[in-house]
Amino acid sequence: MIDTAALRTEQLASASRVVREDAMPFDQPTLIAGADVGFEQGGAITRAALVLLRYPSLSLVEYRIARIATTMPYIPGFLSFREYPALLAAWQQLRQKPDLLFVDGHGLSHPRRLGVASHFGLLVDVPTIGVAKRRLCGHAEPLEDAVGSRRPLLDKGEQIGWVWRSKARCNPLFVSTGHRVGLDSALLWVSRCMKGYRLPEPTRWADAVASRRPAFQRWLAQHPAQDEGGAG
DNA sequence: GCGACAG
DNA sequence: ATCTTGTCGC
Numbered sequence: 001m002i003d004t005a006a007l008r009t010e011q012l013a014s015a016s017r018v019v020r021e022d023a024m025p026f027d028q029p030t031l032i033a034g035a036d037v038g039f040e041q042g043g044a045i046t047r048a049a050l051v052l053l054r055y056p057s058l059s060l061v062e063y064r065i066a067r068i069a070t071t072m073p074y075i076p077g078f079l080s081f082r083e084y085p086a087l088l089a090a091w092q093q094l095r096q097k098p099d100l101l102f103v104d105g106h107g108l109s110h111p112r113r114l115g116v117a118s119h120f121g122l123l124v125d126v127p128t129i130g131v132a133k134r135r136l137c138g139h140a141e142p143l144e145d146a147v148g149s150r151r152p153l154l155d156k157g158e159q160i161g162w163v164w165r166s167k168a169r170c171n172p173l174f175v176s177t178g179h180r181v182g183l184d185s186a187l188l189w190v191s192r193c194m195k196g197y198r199l200p201e202p203t204r205w206a207d208a209v210a211s212r213r214p215a216f217q218r219w220l221a222q223h224p225a226q227d228e229g230g231a232g
Numbered sequence: 233g234c235g236a237c238a239g
Numbered sequence: 240a241t242c243t244t245g246t247c248g249c
Contacts, residue, residue, distance in 0.1 A: 036239095038239090038240070038241085042241080076239090104239075132238050136236095169249075239241105
């Protein structure tokens, strides 16, 4: 069994250390990363993908994949404990570290203010932003249809994130502080990494690599085996 | 008690 | 998340 009471206590202690304001050690980022996790063999294997994109061209320059045995089931509110071991393994394989990292999931917009984006950012001490496709907690006023429409995501009297329409006729994204990136900056950086799709490029590429999408297969074909390009 | 519930 | 075909809409 899993002692969720102990995990809650651990999260609350860690959450108090999350930096919610801008404390990014760069003027303009050179490398922005994206992280995503997938599962194999009915969930027995956790597969994490990390991609590095050059900014502002947003071209893929490196990717790493880590596969390890799954140690935790999925429990809403405790996603980070299930995913961070694999993310850490992929992170350690990177030749270069990014200035900023987009994590697939929530950051501040979490019941105890420590979603996977915040938790991982704290662990590796890097600025992170949480980009989630669905709501975990909190509420927002109805969002307008126009691209770029936004509403603060509120919970217990405080803003914990943004509900943002990244693309027309698509469900909105939930953007929040991960670590060292303020809420407004988080949305600003996500908007700067868009290329016409629902998801920002770092997240989109991480998903493409993790799920071996055709787009990634084509990229591989055009980028001949560079030993430091990376498979895992 | 009942519904909600990242990936 | 993952298992999976076609299908509706822009």
